[in-house]
Amino acid sequence: MITIHEVAKAANVSISTVSRVMNQSDSVSEETRKKVLKEIRELGYLPNASAKKAARKSVKLIGALFPDISNNVFGRILQGINSIVSPLGYNIIICETNGEMEKEIHFLNVLKDKQVDGVIMANVHIPEEQLMWIHKNQKPVIYVCQDIPDFTLRTPSSSVNIDNKQAMCDMVRFLYEMGHRRIAFIGGPLHDLSAGKKRYDGFMKGMRDCNLSIHQDMICFQEDFSIRSGYRGMHQIYEQSALIPSAVISACDNMAIGAIGFLYDNDISVPGQVSVTGVDDTNLASAIRPSLSTIRHADSDTGVKAARLLLEHIANPDFKGGAFQLPYQILRRQSVRQLLRQDTA
Numbered sequence: 001m002i003t004i005h006e007v008a009k010a011a012n013v014s015i016s017t018v019s020r021v022m023n024q025s026d027s028v029s030e031e032t033r034k035k036v037l038k039e040i041r042e043l044g045y046l047p048n049a050s051a052k053k054a055a056r057k058s059v060k061l062i063g064a065l066f067p068d069i070s071n072n073v074f075g076r077i078l079q080g081i082n083s084i085v086s087p088l089g090y091n092i093i094i095c096e097t098n099g100e101m102e103k104e105i106h107f108l109n110v111l112k113d114k115q116v117d118g119v120i121m122a123n124v125h126i127p128e129e130q131l132m133w134i135h136k137n138q139k140p141v142i143y144v145c146q147d148i149p150d151f152t153l154r155t156p157s158s159s160v161n162i163d164n165k166q167a168m169c170d171m172v173r174f175l176y177e178m179g180h181r182r183i184a185f186i187g188g189p190l191h192d193l194s195a196g197k198k199r200y201d202g203f204m205k206g207m208r209d210c211n212l213s214i215h216q217d218m219i220c221f222q223e224d225f226s227i228r229s230g231y232r233g234m235h236q237i238y239e240q241s242a243l244i245p246s247a248v249i250s251a252c253d254n255m256a257i258g259a260i261g262f263l264y265d266n267d268i269s270v271p272g273q274v275s276v277t278g279v280d281d282t283n284l285a286s287a288i289r290p291s292l293s294t295i296r297h298a299d300s301d302t303g304v305k306a307a308r309l310l311l312e313h314i315a316n317p318d319f320k321g322g323a324f325q326l327p328y329q330i331l332r333r334q335s336v337r338q339l340l341r342q343d344t345a
Contacts, residue, residue, distance in 0.1 A: 002045040011039040060090040062310065063111035065121035067099035072283045073298045074122060077144055080303020081120060084311070090117070097123065099224070108133050118310045120144060120303075126193065131155050140313030140321075142306045145298055146194050147323060158309045158321035162297045162328045164194045165202035168249070171277055171295060172206025174330050175247045179339030180275065183207065184218035184245035186233035186255050188225045195225065199251045199279065217241045225251060230258025238266065245274060246339065253278035253285045253294055260288070260335065271337035281331060290334030297328040 021036040066074040095107040118140040134155040143159040222229035250256035256278030281296035
């Protein structure tokens with residue numbers, strides 16, 4: 001890369017003179033200015049700011065926003081993304097948002113300044129500010145593990161997710177077929193459209209489809225999806241419910257692990273007295289004892305699909321995109337027990 005020293009030497013002037021010409025200073029004669037500009041053009045010199053900008057444009061970048069990069073669910077997704085974009089010369093900028101809307105908007109603006117070609121994000125909120133940001137900047141965004149809400153303005157965005165409502169409905173059916181009738185639910189925040197509201201809606205639908213009694217004292221919601229919230233939710237159900245449920249469905253694995261922790265601390269056997277299920281199939285799900293029955297959904301295929309969608313948006317600005325659903329699987333492990341007929345009352 002040509003330096004300012006080489007321009008000064010070619011024009012037979014000082015470095016400060018070249019700098020003054022670049023800054024359009026009036027202290028430089030017209031003859032000297034023309035001579036310096038001639039050498040700048042012929043040598044192809046770029047000042048530092050312009051050189052950095054040009055260098056950034058030559059690097060293909062993709063932004064990835066995830067609430068918790070330590071979560072192996074998102075790790076599997078990132079592996080899938082990288083397997084597609086890395087061979088094509090893209091680099092990934094990973095941002096951790098902690099599920100906070102302000103951080104999500106902040107990092108979107110940071111990624112815009114970095115001139116990324118597009119963004120893949122897994123988030124708790126999809127506020128109107130985000131969709132307005134996409135509409136204004138026309139940077140394609142692919143949502144993973146989340147659905148895009150209805151929005152009147154056209155945005156270059158798509159989503160990759162499972163049918164969370166049906167998946168939770170299927171989990172209720174699974175427990176019903178295992179003989180369970182008193183089924184409790186520990187949910188996350190309902191402002192989370194997918195893991196919060198749709199999983200709760202699926203639980204309610206499953207209970208109705210199986211003609212099971214819905215006990216409000218066996219349903220609770222927490223502010224987040226942490227292990228601590230699962231422990232607190234199980235405590236709440238234990239204190240307010242007239243009967244101990246035979247099974248507890250949790251909105252995610254972390255909450256299920258918290259629920260198992262509370263039951264263990266209170267000498268309630270899992271799955272001997274209470275069966276527990278989660279969603280996500282995190283590393284902890286198979287590592288704890290009893291191992292956790294759960295719904296496996298987000299894996300490298302999610303990342304692969306998201307990356308391919310993003311590349312399609314980048315290559316074709318007229319690509320309309322859409323909502324794409326991937327399959328899921330209910331995994332039965334040690335935390336669920338088959339009940340005998342006399343236990344189903």
